[in-house]
Amino acid sequence: MSEIGVFEFKGKRYEFPVEVGTENEISINIKTLRGSTGGIITLDPGFKNTGSCKSEITFLDGEKGILRHRGYAIEELAKKASFLEVAYLLIFGELPTKAQLTKFEGDIKKNSLVNEEIKDILDGFPRSAHPMGVLSSLTGALTAFHPKYTDVHSEEEMYKAITKILGKFPVLAAWAHAKNEGMPFNYADNSLDYIENILMMMYKIPTEKYIPNPVVKKAMEELLILHQDHEQNCSTSTVRLVGSSHASLFASVSAGVSALWGPLHGGANQAVIEMLNEIIADGGDVDKFINRAKDKNDPFRLMGFGHRVYKNFDPRALIIKKSADAVFESLGVTDPALKVAKHLEEVALSDPYFKERKLFPNVDFYSGIIYKALGIPVEMFTVMFAIGRLPGWIAQWREMRMNNEPIGRPRQLYTGETIRDFKEMSKR
Numbered sequence: 560m561s562e563i564g565v566f567e568f569k570g571k572r573y574e575f576p577v578e579v580g581t582e583n584e585i586s587i588n589i590k591t592l593r594g595s596t597g598g599i600i601t602l603d604p605g606f607k608n609t610g611s612c613k614s615e616i617t618f619l620d621g622e623k624g625i626l627r628h629r630g631y632a633i634e635e636l637a638k639k640a641s642f643l644e645v646a647y648l649l650i651f652g653e654l655p656t657k658a659q660l661t662k663f664e665g666d667i668k669k670n671s672l673v674n675e676e677i678k679d680i681l682d683g684f685p686r687s688a689h690p691m692g693v694l695s696s697l698t699g700a701l702t703a704f705h706p707k708y709t710d711v712h713s714e715e716e717m718y719k720a721i722t723k724i725l726g727k728f729p730v731l732a733a734w735a736h737a738k739n740e741g742m743p744f745n746y747a748d749n750s751l752d753y754i755e756n757i758l759m760m761m762y763k764i765p766t767e768k769y770i771p772n773p774v775v776k777k778a779m780e781e782l783l784i785l786h787q788d789h790e791q792n793c794s795t796s797t798v799r800l801v802g803s804s805h806a807s808l809f810a811s812v813s814a815g816v817s818a819l820w821g822p823l824h825g826g827a828n829q830a831v832i833e834m835l836n837e838i839i840a841d842g843g844d845v846d847k848f849i850n851r852a853k854d855k856n857d858p859f860r861l862m863g864f865g866h867r868v869y870k871n872f873d874p875r876a877l878i879i880k881k882s883a884d885a886v887f888e889s890l891g892v893t894d895p896a897l898k899v900a901k902h903l904e905e906v907a908l909s910d911p912y913f914k915e916r917k918l919f920p921n922v923d924f925y926s927g928i929i930y931k932a933l934g935i936p937v938e939m940f941t942v943m944f945a946i947g948r949l950p951g952w953i954a955q956w957r958e959m960r961m962n963n964e965p966i967g968r969p970r971q972l973y974t975g976e977t978i979r980d981f982k983e984m985s986k987r
Contacts, residue, residue: 566592568599582618586610593970600970611791612799612964616649616954619790621868626875628788629653637784637878643667643753645784646950650721650957663722664753670726671747671756674704677731681738690735690942691820697731698724699813709808711960720808721953728812728949729753732942733760739938754780757946761935774889775933778882782926785875786944788951789868794818794825798952799959800967808956815952816945825941828927831863832937835896835928843895845902853912863924864907865917875922883925883932892932900928 562577564587573595576588593600603609618627626633629648636645640654647655647663655663680700684693701724709720726747734744745760755771758779763769789795797818802811819825838848851859866873887897904920907913930940 564589566596568596571596580613582620600972602972606796606969611796611967612959613962614791614955614958615652616958617788617790617951619868621866622870624869624871624874626789633785633874634878637781637875640784641752641754642780642783642787645787646725646953649788649950649954666718666722667726667753668747668749670723671730671749673727673730673734676704677734678744681734684738686738686741688738689820690732690739690938691816691825691945693735693738694732694942694945695813695816695820697735698728698816699810701727701731701809702807702813705809711957717957721957724808724812724953725949729757729946730760732946733757735942736761736936736939739936754783757783761939772889774885778879778886778929779933781879781882782929782943783947785879785922786926786947788948788954792824793821794948795951795955798956799964802956802959803964803967805960805966808953811956812949812952815948819945819948820941825944827863827921827923828930828944829937829940831900831924831927832896832931832940834862835899838899839895843899845899845906849903849906849910861903861907861918863921863927864903864913864919866921869921871917872919873921876920876925879922879925879929880920883929886929886932890932894931897928897932900924 564575564577566573566575573592575592578586578588580586589601601609616629618630619625628636628645629652631648631654636648640648641660643664644654644660647660677697677700680697681693684696705720705723710716730747736742737744743765745763747756748759751759751771754776758771758776759769791799794815798811798815801814802808806814822830838845841847848859848861851857852861886892904924907918907920913919926944927940930943931937935943
């Protein structure tokens with residue numbers, strides 16, 4: 560007999576099925592709660608204890624520091640696979656064969672051209688516009704240029720939609736950067752691979768030939784792989800919720816970009832750099848700020864340390880730390896902010912206060928200082944995050960549509976006024 564969860568209220572007993580995931584995660588399926596009890600709902604602000612879906616894409620165990628995609632450990636994927644191999648795995652469920660990967664890469668390149676009229680939309684933004692706002696708007700605008708509804712029951716149409724957005728999204732991101740910097744717009748180069756194209760479109764200037772730095776490319780590829788998917792976070796949940804209304808892939812991803820833009824989600828690596836600049840502006844006394852972080856009465860917090868999901872260590876941080884060291888050595892970086900960052904890292908890895916509280920550097924700490932070392936403006940940090948997260952958003956949207964999940968419709972607990980009589984203007 561299957562296990563059941565029991566809820567008792569006012570002398571009545573209600574039973575709900577207990578479902579167990581493949582990694583032995585346990586959930587109580589309460590989808591019949593409201594109907595069977597005559598209106599009772601659960602209240603879970605932020606949905607911290609609520610499973611909104613079943614998913615085969617990503618497994619995350621924050622207590623043990625585990626992150627796996629389709630059963631593959633993130634450590635192996637970051638070390639052995641390319642960005643598009645992991646993207647294919649997330650979206651389609653298995654690592655691609657050589658033929659499948661070649662076709663996937665080729666089809667993405669074919670779809671990298673962006674309609675020239677997009678530039679007219681881009682011209683409407685002031686140069687001061689934040690690149691994330693520009694990226695969200697341009698991604699949503701793709702719906703106008705590709706208005707045909709995607710038949711989710713057609714593998715061919717789904718595949719076309721997926722390769723279109725994978726091809727065009729980095730171009731839009733690079734153009735948002737160029738707009739912000741007052742630079743010319745670069746197009747993709749089919750002789751380069753996916754990561755090389757991202758770097759080229761961001762850095763190439765018309766008067767010089769762009770030559771990829773292999774150390775920079777490796778670090779960028781690892782960073783973007785590490786950000787590809789992270790279970791049901793804010794932006795991913797947004798993509799699924801918007802997509803549940805049968806909104807297009809472009810519209811759903813545009814919503815995901817907006818959700819990621821929030822400082823509590825995708826802005827963490829930017830906050831790291833702002834913290835480093837604050838320390839430098841104050842005189843560069845790292846120990847002073849470390850002591851402030853230990854003082855429970857001081858509002859100062861070290862950004863990029865600890866994680867709301869990982870209660871032990873962030874497995875992604877352990878991977879990217881090596882790339883960070885390689886980038887600094889290769890580029891000969893002497894930025895004072897990076898020196899402060901290295902000091903903070905050393906303290907966090909050795910100080911009993913941080914070790915006991917498991918406040919280790921997380922992936923945002925390292926991604927922030929790597930992006931700074933590469934000369935990427937702070938405003939573009941979250942855009943880079945979005946490029947990395949795109950395959951995860953696509954995979955989650957596709958899974959949701961393929962499973963024909965119902966439209967999202969959370970409930971609420973009303974706490975406002977009860978019924979009142981309308982007052983005429985003269986009596987208010």
